[in-house]
Amino acid sequence: MSSDATIIGAGLAGCEAAWQLAIRGFSVTLVDMKPAHRTPAHQLDTAAELVCSNSLRGSALFSAAGLLKAELRQAGSLLLSVADETAVPAGNALAVDRHRFSNEVQRRLLAHPRITWRTERVAQLPPEAPLIVATGPLTDGRFLETLLGDDSAFSYYDAIAPLVAADSIDWTRVYRKDRYEDDLESAAYVNCPFEKDAYYAFVDALLAADKTPLHAFEDPVFFEGCLPVEEMARRGKDTLAHGPLKPVGLVDPRTGKRPFAVAQLRQEDAAQTAFNIVGFQTRLTQKAQQEVFRMIPGLENAVFERHGQVHRNTFIDAPRLLDPQLRLRQHPHIRIAGQLSGVEGYVESMASGLLSGLSLACELRHNTTMPLPPPQTALGGIARHTQQAVPNYQPSNIVWAMIETPQRNKRQIGKRDFRKQCAERAVGLIADWQQSVNQLAPLAPGH
Ligand SMILES: Cc1cc2nc3c(=O)[nH]c(=O)nc-3n(C[C@H](O)[C@H](O)[C@H](O)COP(=O)(O)OP(=O)(O)OC[C@H]3O[C@@H](n4cnc5c(N)ncnc54)[C@H](O)[C@@H]3O)c2cc1C
The missing domain is CATH 3.50.50.60 (FAD/NAD(P)-binding domain)
Incomplete structure (x- = not known):
């Protein structure tokens, strides 16, 4: 029926x-x-x-x-x-x-x-x-x-951010804190703090990295609310530091100082086995992601549970x-x-x-x-x-x-x-x- x-x-x-x-x-x-x-x-x-x-x-x-x-x-x-x-x-x-x-x-x-x-x-x-x-x-x-x-x-075009395994994060280099919040115990975000030189080296590597080719005849139009991280970097060396990597409200409780830039990780599952790199949607090749994203402090040995991707929308x-x-x-x-x-x-x-x-x-x-x-x-x-x-x-x-x-x-x-x-x-x-x-x-x- x-x-x-x-x-x-x-x-x-x-x-x-x-x-x-x-x-x-x-x-x-x-x-x-x-x-x-x-x-x-x-x-x-x-x-x-x-x-x-x-x-x-x-x-x-x-x-x-x-x-x-x-x-x-x-x-x-x-x-x-x-x-x-x-x-x-x-x-x-x-x-x-x-x-x-x-x-x-x-x-x-x-x-x-x-x-x-x-x-x-x-x-x-x-x-x-x-x-x-x-x-x-x-x-x-x-x-x-x-x-x-x-x-x-x-x-x-729309892009997907990568996921990294929790047990591959160097927990000695990162700290938990939500933006502007003082309660570190219940913080949902894990912060990877960049020094100035490390940030600019990261941006240079991002710009130079290999990207997944799109069809030659296609001029990629990205959704502004979900731009690939390398596309944002292309707009200016400080764009990321004012965008997804902005450090405001994220003073490192271990040093009392605000880092130059901060990449944030958010827990992916209730058991906290994986974290996604917030705002890191990308069309870098998988090899390039492994090389460049491992320059993020704390992710030097990151195991990628899912790589970033880009898709026609x-x-x-x-x-x-x-x-x-x-x-x-x-x-x-x-x-x-x-x-x-x-x-x-x-x-x-x-x-x-x-x-x-x-x-x-x-x-x-x-x-x-x-x-x-x-x-x-x-x-x-x-x-x-x-x-x-x-x-x-x-x-x-x-x-x-x-x-x-x-x-x-x-x-x-x-x-x-x-x-x-x-x-x-x-x-x-x-x-x-x-x-x-x-x-x-x-x-x-x-x-
Ligand atoms: C790469 C990418 C990343 C995105 N990331 C985000 C994000 O981070 N945050 C956000 O808010 N939004 C995101 N979006 C946008 C959007 O919110 C999601 O795509 C959302 O899932 C759309 O919901 P939907 O129900 O329209 O389609 P979907 O949730 O995609 O559901 C479509 C369903 O249709 C099925 N289907 C397709 N074709 C057929 C067929 N011919 N026959 C039978 N079944 C079929 C599929 O298997 C699928 O289950 C993203 C989109 C894309 C493409």
Whole structure:
């Protein structure tokens, strides 16, 4: 018997969409090519894999990323609740143990009686309607052609940071401390302090190192929020010292001095067997990574559990191709969700999955459209972003500029407090919005 909905891609967006439909009483077939086939970036056999960093970014409510997470919690996101359950210490950010996160999402989905998992690398669109396509930024070009015909998809390059084994770090050369925090005991970050000469020697080596070649005809366009470390170094010898290697708030407790620059490591898993080098996404060859990154103080004998990589990241021209309910204008039974629709980031992909699942649930239950989340909310900002008809549509992380806020009286309230106020209001608005969605597509008894 066919399901009420088929979802292609059990990544962050697809899993969230499947859950939202299933708990509202709809049967879902969730199709993924893993573990039989994988994109070049995916390594795990399980669903909802975080391909690079294990961080879902800042938690503070005054940050747009923190607000989006708070709204997702309010809206009943499965993935955010599993992220909270599988969190590892990461200072003011929410970071997860990626194995536990992925395993737990998969376990919850497989345990749901209305979700059927199918392993298949989809080449042709299945005849079943309706459909949510959430195949992610590494979607195969031929599959995209099947989906969009000759219509254009765009791309840029995204890179992955390396992971090093904890027992290969020289713990005598590094120190634990979170930026601006004095509590060293519970610090989530490990700091590798550079002296001035060592820093400049490192930057020189980075600039001279071999890079993985891209196709000759491709002029690489990188996502500004995730630039390869060597690309940042190319912009100026001090760029890294003011960027991912900035030492402010990281006085070395052993010397009482602030190092010239600091490379930070963040724990990757709950057992602390591996650490990722924060901000060190790269397209250096594996050999060059071993040579150059071992110049980082404390990493002289680092064993690389995963090397950095660079990947093409594909997205569609959403404002032209999608309607506000994320349906393809040409084929309204197909919705596109996640990074492929032009949102950027793990949490944004979860949010897009949630919106697509709820939108389809409203359509299936009452043949009606989902009310869009209010523009004063981060979820509303995500929904509006994919509708912004601009000449050069680009993916974006959630930022405050996407969220409608009143004019701030600078003399009366500081920026942080103002944003916190706006955020608190936004979470309340999402509670009301969720109620109206639940009236259209109620939760199934016992879910
Ligand atoms: C190299 C790289 C690094 C990134 N690093 C970060 C980061 O550090 N932080 C961050 O916030 N964001 C990062 N992103 C961006 C983005 O947040 C993630 O890619 C995110 O996983 C996107 O979620 P998604 O659900 O859209 O796609 P994905 O999570 O990629 O899920 C897509 C799923 O579809 C499946 N699939 C694909 N094609 C088919 C097919 N034909 N048939 C069946 N199944 C298929 C795949 O196996 C996969 O499970 C990165 C992206 C890339 C490419």
